[in-house]
Amino acid sequence: MAFVPIPDPSGVPRLLATELADNITLAPGQLFGRSQGLWLLSGNDIAQGSNDSEVILGNMGNDTIFGGGGNDRLLGGKENDWLYGEDGNDLLRGDLGDDVLFGGAGNDTLRGGKGNDYLLGGDGDDFLVGDLGVDTLEGGAGFDSLVLRTDQANFDVNQVDRIVYNDAEDFIGLTGGLTFFDLIFDDSLNITGGA
Numbered sequence: 001m002a003f004v005p006i007p008d009p010s011g012v013p014r015l016l017a018t019e020l021a022d023n024i025t026l027a028p029g030q031l032f033g034r035s036q037g038l039w040l041l042s043g044n045d046i047a048q049g050s051n052d053s054e055v056i057l058g059n060m061g062n063d064t065i066f067g068g069g070g071n072d073r074l075l076g077g078k079e080n081d082w083l084y085g086e087d088g089n090d091l092l093r094g095d096l097g098d099d100v101l102f103g104g105a106g107n108d109t110l111r112g113g114k115g116n117d118y119l120l121g122g123d124g125d126d127f128l129v130g131d132l133g134v135d136t137l138e139g140g141a142g143f144d145s146l147v148l149r150t151d152q153a154n155f156d157v158n159q160v161d162r163i164v165y166n167d168a169e170d171f172i173g174l175t176g177g178l179t180f181f182d183l184i185f186d187d188s189l190n191i192t193g194g195a
Contacts, residue, residue: 005038017041021061026050026068037073040065049074053088062097067104076113085110085122094119098133103140 005015005024014036017024021043028050031037037055040047044061051069058065058077065074069087076083080097086104094101095113103110103122110119110126116133121140128137129147137146 007034008036008039012036014039017043017045017047019043021045022047024048026052026054026056028052031055040077049086051087058083058095067092071106080115089124107142 005017008014008016013034015031015034015038017040019042022040022045024038024045025048026038029052030050031052031054037057038047039057040059040061040063042060045058045063047056048066049056049068049070049072053070053072055073056065057075058081060078062079062081063076064082066084067074067086067088067090071088072085072090074083074085074090074092076094076097076099078096080099081094082100083092083094084102084104085092085106085108087106089106090103090108092101092103092108093111093113094115094117096115098115099112099117101110101112101117101119103120103124103126105123107124108121108126110121110128112119112129112131112133112135114132117130117135119128119130119135120138121128121142121144123141125142126139126144128139128144130137139146
């Protein structure tokens, strides 16, 4: 049975789920005037957004969140979450845990956060950042940017990200002192870049 979230009694402009495993389907306009969006709590929740642009935060629990239409912000929170942006230009952030993020249609931004994450941009020109952990980044269709990060001064090349890309369309960026000389490729690749 679907649960109808309630307004936060403290006055914060958001709707709250329960501590149980909730199944929530948002109606169009349900988050109007609630800039903090829908907050799931500690259960293993399922939330389905409407065609509006919405904010949905997973918090605790292994949550599954669908953005629906609109330009959504889906935040996994703690634990291992599955985020689906679906239609629109969405922001998906895994935060903590080993998360799976699917951008869907639109020009999406996906950030893995901490943990070993899988990011798939889908259709559109997407921006994917693995952040910390051993991540897999796959741009999908469109002109995508895939960014590898490490904040470690010494890192093991066996403990860094894996990328799947279309070299005719996608861009690979490196941060945290990584250079293209630190990368190992399965296939031959033409790389251009400055010093």
